[in-house]
Amino acid sequence: MYIIVVGGGKVGYYLAKELVEEGHEVLVMEKDPVKAERIAEELGDISLRGDGCEASIMEMAGFGRADMVIAVTGDDEDNLVVCQVAKAKFNVPRAVARINNPKNEEIFKKLGIDTTVSATAAILAQIEQELPTHPLIPLLTLKGGGLEIVEVKVPENSAVVGKRISDILLPQQSLIALIVDEDGVPRVPKSDTVVRAGDELMAVTRTENEDALRSVLTAHATFGPYGPIDSQGR
Numbered sequence: 001m002y003i004i005v006v007g008g009g010k011v012g013y014y015l016a017k018e019l020v021e022e023g024h025e026v027l028v029m030e031k032d033p034v035k036a037e038r039i040a041e042e043l044g045d046i047s048l049r050g051d052g053c054e055a056s057i058m059e060m061a062g063f064g065r066a067d068m069v070i071a072v073t074g075d076d077e078d079n080l081v082v083c084q085v086a087k088a089k090f091n092v093p094r095a096v097a098r099i100n101n102p103k104n105e106e107i108f109k110k111l112g113i114d115t116t117v118s119a120t121a122a123i124l125a126q127i128e129q130e131l132p133t134h135p136l137i138p139l140l141t142l143k144g145g146g147l148e149i150v151e152v153k154v155p156e157n158s159a160v161v162g163k164r165i166s167d168i169l170l171p172q173q174s175l176i177a178l179i180v181d182e183d184g185v186p187r188v189p190k191s192d193t194v195v196r197a198g199d200e201l202m203a204v205t206r207t208e209n210e211d212a213l214r215s216v217l218t219a220h221a222t223f224g225p226y227g228p229i230d231s232q233g234r
Contacts, residue, residue: 006052007073008035053081063090072098156197166191171212174205
């Protein structure tokens, strides 16, 4: 594959190094002459000094034959411009953008960027796994459909504890795809599978339904005269 990396900082340098070692044809575009020279000295003649946001420089770099463009500068706006021009003007099959501010992720997706990578969001996700105040953790955004794979740990007092999968009323376009019990044993759920306290549920849902899914799976059970009443009034 011919892969163009825009941004020759630490991320771009080590990314290019790994890609070269895997046998890919790689070009790194970098405005800073010192960084561009370092890449040339240490990785070989794979650097091009120039602004990766300029169409003329992109043409010189061979964007028209690139299989993938990866924008990893320290500026989200630059990364967005690179990816948009790569796809709109040069028809690059796949564009990947580094995001420094996680709040920009939704904008990038709406503007057609294939893949976004946020180190900040990844670190926060790892932290949230250790915090009981975050019962639902987004794991992966699925391309093109507004769907996410999320992880939910079922608390002991949840209304769904002891219920069969078929008896749980999930939000529209949501499903439970995998259950991992407290011993780390995975199970593919069936309609009669019973949810237990401490189970980790891997679910697929639409992004806008995250809050509703969290409410269904983690809401506390209440008790009426004939026993527990779940969050769905049953």
